[in-house]
Amino acid sequence: MQEVLEIVEKAKTAFATQLQELATRGGLSKEMYVRYLTFQYHLTKGVQRHFLKVAGHPRLSGKAGLRSFLFKFGLEEEAHYKVAEIDLERMGEKPLPCPLDVSLWWAYFDQIVEHRPFVRLGATCVLENLGAGAGALGHRLLDEANFLTKSNTRFLTIHFHELLPHGDQIISALTSAPLEPLDLEELVEGANIGSILYLRMVAWATFTDPLTTQLFDPSSSLHRSEAGAKYSDLEELVAY
Numbered sequence: 001m002q003e004v005l006e007i008v009e010k011a012k013t014a015f016a017t018q019l020q021e022l023a024t025r026g027g028l029s030k031e032m033y034v035r036y037l038t039f040q041y042h043l044t045k046g047v048q049r050h051f052l053k054v055a056g057h058p059r060l061s062g063k064a065g066l067r068s069f070l071f072k073f074g075l076e077e078e079a080h081y082k083v084a085e086i087d088l089e090r091m092g093e094k095p096l097p098c099p100l101d102v103s104l105w106w107a108y109f110d111q112i113v114e115h116r117p118f119v120r121l122g123a124t125c126v127l128e129n130l131g132a133g134a135g136a137l138g139h140r141l142l143d144e145a146n147f148l149t150k151s152n153t154r155f156l157t158i159h160f161h162e163l164l165p166h167g168d169q170i171i172s173a174l175t176s177a178p179l180e181p182l183d184l185e186e187l188v189e190g191a192n193i194g195s196i197l198y199l200r201m202v203a204w205a206t207f208t209d210p211l212t213t214q215l216f217d218p219s220s221s222l223h224r225s226e227a228g229a230k231y232s233d234l235e236e237l238v239a240y
Contacts, residue, residue, distance in 0.1 A: 001175050001184070004125055007191040008171075011126045014199055019137050022206050028145045030091070035205040037084045038096040040155060043105065043201070045081035048074040050109060051124075054117040062178065069173040073166065083155045090152040097219030100212060101200045108193070118183045121174065122190020127198055129167035131159040 022028060051074030054060065055067045088094060113120045131138075142148055142156065174187065203209035 001171070001179075001187070003184075004122060004174075004187045004191050005171070007188065007195060008126055008129050011130060011191075011195040011199065014195070015130050015202065016135070016137065018199065018202050018206065018208070019141060021208065023137065023141060028141050030145075030147045032206050033145070033148070034088065034091070034093050035096065035099075036202075037088050037093075037155060039099050039102050039201045039205055040159075041081050041084040041088070041095040042098040042102045044077065044084065047080070048078040050074075050113050050120050051077065053113050054120055057117040059117060059183070066173050066177040069169065073170070076166075080155065080158065083158065087152045087155050090149075091147070099201060099204050099219065101197050101204060105197050105201075108197075116186050118179075118186035119190035119193070121170070122187035122192075123194025123197075124170055124190075125167075125174070125187065126191050126194040128170050130198065131156075131167070 022032075051070045055070040055074070060067050060070075085095060109120050109123070138160070142153065179187075200209060204212050207213045
C-alpha cells in the first residue's frame with residue numbers, strides 16, 4: 001500500500017496547489033461553487049453501483065472484511081448526489097450538464113470495474129482523502145465566500161470527512177485485507193488515474209483548464225440516467 005499512499009499524498013499536494021492558486025485569484029466565486037457541486041452531483045450519482053459490484057466480485061472471495069466495508073460504504077455514498085443537488089437548490093440553482101471529465105470517469109470505470117475491481121478502489125483512495133487534505137486553506141476559502149451558508153454547504157461538510165472519515169476507512173480496509181500482488185498493481189493504477197481525472201474536474205470548476213472553459217463546450221452528451229429514490233434519512237444529511 002505504500003505506493004498508493006505516496007500517490008494520495010502527491011494528489012493532496014496538487015490539490016492544495018490548485019486551492020492556493022484559487023486564493024491568489026480572489027477566492028471562490030458562486031459560479032465556481034455551482035460548477036463544483038455540478039461535477040460532484042454527476043460524479044456521485046449512481047456511485048453505489050461500483051462499490052456493490054466490487055464487493056460482489058469473485059476476486060474479493062476470502063476478503064470478507066473488505067466486502068462488508070464496501071457494501072456499507074456504497075450505501076452511505078448512495079444519497080450524496082442528492083445532497084449536492086439540494087445545496088444547489090438552496091442557492092436557486094440546478095446542476096449544469098455533465099462535464100466531459102466526469103463522463104470520461106464513468107465511461108472508464110463502468111467497463112473496468114467488471115474485470116479489474118481494484119483499479120476502482122485505487123481511485124477511491126485518492127478521492128476520499130482529498131477533502132480532508134484541503135486543510136486550513138480549504139476552510140479559509142469557504143469562510144471568505146459570502147454566498148455560502150450552513151444550509152448550502154452540506155456536501156462540503158460531509159466531504160471534508162470530519163463527519164464521515166471515509167478516507168481513513170478505505171485505506172484501513174485495504175491495508176487489513178489479504179491483498180495479492182495484482183490487487184496492489186491495480187490500486188496503484190487506479191490511484192494515478194483517479195488523481196488525474198479528479199484534478200481535471202477541479203480545474204474545470206475553477207476555470208483553470210483553458211480547453212474546457214475557453215476553447216470548447218465543457219459539457220458532455222453522456223446522460224446520467226440513475227433516477228435515484230426518495231431517501232427517508234436525507235433530512236439528517238442536509239439539516240440546517
